[in-house]
Amino acid sequence: xxxxxxxxxxxxxxxxxxxxxxxxxxxxxxxxxxxxxxxxxxxxxxxxxxxxxxxxxxxxxxxxxxxxxxxxxxxxxxxxxxxxxxxxxxxxxxxxxxxxxxxxxxxxxxxxxxxxxxxxxxxxxxxxxxxxxxxxxxxxxxxxxxxxxxxxxxxxxxxxxxxxxxxxxxxxx
Numbered sequence: 001x002x003x004x005x006x007x008x009x010x011x012x013x014x015x016x017x018x019x020x021x022x023x024x025x026x027x028x029x030x031x032x033x034x035x036x037x038x039x040x041x042x043x044x045x046x047x048x049x050x051x052x053x054x055x056x057x058x059x060x061x062x063x064x065x066x067x068x069x070x071x072x073x074x075x076x077x078x079x080x081x082x083x084x085x086x087x088x089x090x091x092x093x094x095x096x097x098x099x100x101x102x103x104x105x106x107x108x109x110x111x112x113x114x115x116x117x118x119x120x121x122x123x124x125x126x127x128x129x130x131x132x133x134x135x136x137x138x139x140x141x142x143x144x145x146x147x148x149x150x151x152x153x154x155x156x157x158x159x160x161x162x163x164x165x166x167x168x169x170x171x172x173x
Contacts, residue, residue, distance in 0.1 A: 003100045005046055005083040008039055014074035015062050021074050023061040023082070030056045032090055033063070039082040046083060101153050107132050109162035110149065115139060118158060130158075137173030141165055 009025035025033070033054040040046040050066035068074055092098065099121050107115040107130070116134035121143070128143040141147055141160070147168060150159040 003098075004086050005040060005042070006086070006089050006098060006100055008082045008084050009061075011063075011077045011080045011082065012060075013078055014071045017071045018064070019068040019070055019074045020062050020064045021068070021077055023063050025061050027090070029090065030059070030061055033061045036084075036088075038088075039084055041080060042083055046085075049082075097151060097153055102151065102158065105151070105153075105156045105158045107158045107160060109160050109165055111162045113162070115160065115165070134171075134173075137171060139169050139171050141169040 007026055009023055009027070012022040012024050014020070015022045033051075033056065036051055036054065038048055038050045040048055052064040052066050054064075055062045065077075068077065089098070102118055102121065105118045107118055109115055116132040116139065118130055119133045119138075120131040122129040122131060122140075129140050130143050130148070132139045132141075146161065147164045148158060148160055150157075152158075
């Protein structure tokens with residue numbers, strides 16, 4: 001379920017009068033903006049835009065995008081998302097994968113039953129929580145080693161321990 005572009009975050013509002021924007025980044029590591037030279041807007045296709053400068057203040061990045069030189073031009077970008085292509089995305093440690101590569105994977109259990117399709121991953125602290133769309137509704141469970149046994153991005157499947165899943169899953173049906 002691989003994708004070639006990832007959401008970097010969302011432009012919140014203009015900052016100042018010279019075209020800078022306040023940016024809510026979907027990353028834990030804002031320092032990556034120190035070396036990021038470009039990003040993409042998505043219209044019908046992905047359109048590259050150069051990043052002239054970036055600065056970090058608290059949990060936000062402030063970006064100056066090429067060709068955006070006034071507050072009014074920056075205002076037109078309010079709510080827009082920026083993307084990065086896979087080749088320039090942050091490198092992951094061995095065994096890790098991008099969330100977007102997991103979304104849409106088929107979730108099976110060790111008994112061979114198809115549980116459903118992974119539709120979301122909630123990141124809320126101690127462990128990620130997988131949200132799986134089943135035939136009856138949603139099923140949520142922690143993405144921990146003793147529950148999630150295998151993630152195979154190439155085949156688009158996630159295998160979970162059937163017994164452990166029964167013990168920890170929360171269903172909304």
